[in-house]
Amino acid sequence: MTRGKTFIVSGPSGVGKSTVLKALMEKRKNLYFSISATTREVREGEVDGIHYHFISVDEFRDWIARDEFLEYAEYVGNFYGTPKKFVDAAMDRGDDVILDIEVQGTLQVCAKRPETVRIFIAPPSWEELERRLTGRGTNTPEDIQSRLLRAKVEFQTADTYDYFVINDSVENAVRELDAIITAEHCKPADRMEIIRGK
Numbered sequence: 001m002t003r004g005k006t007f008i009v010s011g012p013s014g015v016g017k018s019t020v021l022k023a024l025m026e027k028r029k030n031l032y033f034s035i036s037a038t039t040r041e042v043r044e045g046e047v048d049g050i051h052y053h054f055i056s057v058d059e060f061r062d063w064i065a066r067d068e069f070l071e072y073a074e075y076v077g078n079f080y081g082t083p084k085k086f087v088d089a090a091m092d093r094g095d096d097v098i099l100d101i102e103v104q105g106t107l108q109v110c111a112k113r114p115e116t117v118r119i120f121i122a123p124p125s126w127e128e129l130e131r132r133l134t135g136r137g138t139n140t141p142e143d144i145q146s147r148l149l150r151a152k153v154e155f156q157t158a159d160t161y162d163y164f165v166i167n168d169s170v171e172n173a174v175r176e177l178d179a180i181i182t183a184e185h186c187k188p189a190d191r192m193e194i195i196r197g198k
Contacts, residue, residue: 002193004030004091005184006113008099008106009177010161011121012151014133017100020121020173024098027178032090034099037063040078053083071101071108082109096181103157117184118161119177124168 011017025031037053039060048054055063060079063069072081082105087097099109099116110116123129129151133144158164163180167173 002094002185002190004032004094004096005115005117005181006087006091006097006099006109007117007119007181007184008101008109009119009121010101010103010106010154011167012123012129012154013147014129014136014151015121015123016132016167016170016173017121020167020170020177021098021100023170023174024177027174028096028181030095032087032095032097034082034087034090034097036080037069037083038078038080040080053086070099070112071105073104103154106161117163117180119163119165119180120158120161121165121167121173122155122158124166 009017009021021033025033035049035051035053037055037060039055039057040052042048042054046052046054057079060072060081063081063083064072068084069081070084070087072079074080082099082101087099090097099105101109106118110118123132126148130144130148133139133147139147163176165173165176165180
């Protein structure tokens with residue numbers, strides 16, 4: 001059994017990452033979707049270990065001190081981070097790991113683990129991104145403009161990623177993501193390990 005790989009998936013708000021990743025998880029059974037740790041309060045309907053790993057601020061700071069996060073950030077007074085131990089456990093059992101994180105988190109992860117595969121998901125056009133954000137019906141016009149401005153900043157880093165997927169349809173995006181994961185497991189170093197029995 002070969003060890004799994006870690007794949008980061010980034011992209012602007014409204015691009016459809018959650019929908020695409022859900023479909024990808026249904027297609028590939030050996031994928032582990034990384035669950036973040038957070039210090040924020042549990043919301044109604046949320047389950048510890050499924051939606052987030054809910055921990056105290058003191059525990060989070062202790063994990064930081066012990067270098068137990070691949071990446072972490074503070075947002076609106078709460079901490080969020082990707083614990084190493086769950087990612088490593090999944091990879092050790094041969095599963096590939098999906099991290100749905102933003103650009104800053106990607107930089108942190110890749111500084112620690114340069115072999116991490118980075119995939120940027122983009123909309124087919126700016127007009128389509130705006131249409132998707134508006135279509136949610138949950139964002140104010142000001143919020144939509146703020147998200148679009150942030151998307152422009154995120155796009156400036158897209159060429160630092162290993163792959164660029166355009167989500168013009170869920171089916172096409174999933175097909176490309178599936179192909180990327182397969183291709184990454186066809187690297188000579190990985191295949192030679194299998195032949196050698198390592």
